Amino acid sequence: MTTPTIVEIGHRDHALQATFCDYVPQVFRTVDFRRWREWGEWNDDYRAFAVLDEGRVVANASVTRMRLCVGDRELTGYQFGAVGCVPSHRGQGLSRVVMQAALDACGAAPVLLFANENVTGFYPRFGFIPWKQELFGAAFHATPESEPAPVLELAEPSIRAGLVSLLDEGLAVTGRFGARGHARIASWYAANAFSRPLRQLSAEAWVFAGVENGTLYIDDIFAREPFDLRPHIPRLIDQPITAIHFGFTPERWWPQASVLGEDTEAWLFVRNLVPPPGPHRFPVMART
Structure with a gap:
């Protein structure tokens, strides 16, 4: 069988972006990229490696290029x-073909992904290993x-620009295993x-x-x-907690937070990366 041709779709490829947006809900029923794309959030950090059939x-x-924070590095x-x-x-x-093309584009760089439990056997074929994630919480009245x-409404361009600034220049939410500069991933969830609502605690603190x-x-x-997050909690709630x-x-x-159990909402896989x-x-707002 002839190996299918891979087409790379970048932020300037507007016609191909449109057919990519048509593809997504066929595979992921509740997911759409159209509004996110209309907001102008598809930049050069996001590339799609696709096989086309009749256009x-x-x-x-x-693949989304990311600034990963791993052990404060x-x-x-x-x-x-x-x-x-x-x-x-x-x-x-075809899934194997596009996966390999995407991996080739990443080279030896660290790669991660989140998958549902139905496909956990697929990614180890490409050198990915599963990595446990936990849930954190605390009692607080x-x-x-x-x-x-x-x-704050991310439909507003000025709010999206402010989020980009905060994430590019501000503090990563965690130094253990997280990211910086993921505003356009967060905006995808809003689109x-x-x-959940994006609330402004101050000009330089959004939650x-x-x-x-x-x-x-x-x-x-x-x-x-x-x-200190504690005194702000009453401003984030509309009912007793x-x-x-x-x-x-x-x-x-919240250093005193406890581990509540395993995070099984999405299964983490890593390659060339040790958390x-x-x-x-x-x-969760930095997951694609």
């Missing part, structure tokens, strides 16, 4: 996403404050209505957070400097 994407593996690495094949073309080895932190069933979920913190759960390793914000020892959780 449409039928298989793909995308910053590394340039990549994260895979949107890996798959449309139903009509499965069984032809609080009631709402009369003046809640305002909600798909997958994120993705929301309350469910008496628990405050803090998914990410974007700040230029570290600060008895617990806080974190979408990242909270050693900088630091001890419990950690790669930030």
Whole structure:
């Protein structure tokens, strides 16, 4: 069988981006890239390696260039996403072909990806190994404050620009195993209505957070400097809470947080990368 031709789709390839956006919901039913692309968030950090058939994407593996924070060191690495094949073309080895093309583009750099439990046997074929992630939380009782932190709308270009600035120049939410500069990953969640509200604690401290069933979920913190999170909790809630759960390793914000169990929402795989020892959780808003 002839090896299919791989097409690389970058941030200037507008026609190919459109067919990529048509491909995505065929493989991932609840996922869409159209609004994110319309916002202008597809930059040169995001590349898609695709197989085309009659002008449409039928298989793909995308890579996002990232500034990874591993044990307080910053590394340039990549994260895979949107890996798959449309139903009509499965069984032809196309997913293997696009995966290999994407890996070739990454060279020897660290690579990570998150997968669902149905495909955990696929990625070890390419040198990926599974790596355990934990959930972190703490008991904490609080009631709402009369003046809640305002909600910021990422549909506004100025807010997206502010998020880019905070993430490029500010403090990584965790130094254990995390990322910096992932504003355009976070905006993808907002564009798909997958994120909790983005709230402004101050001009230089923004937080993705929301309350469910008496628990405050803090998914990410974007700040230029570290600060004491506790006095701000009443501004992030609209009902009394008895617990806080974190979408990242909270050693900088809540050192007394406990490990609540294993994070099984998505399975982490790494290649050319060894996360630091001890419990950690790669930030949920930096996952593709």
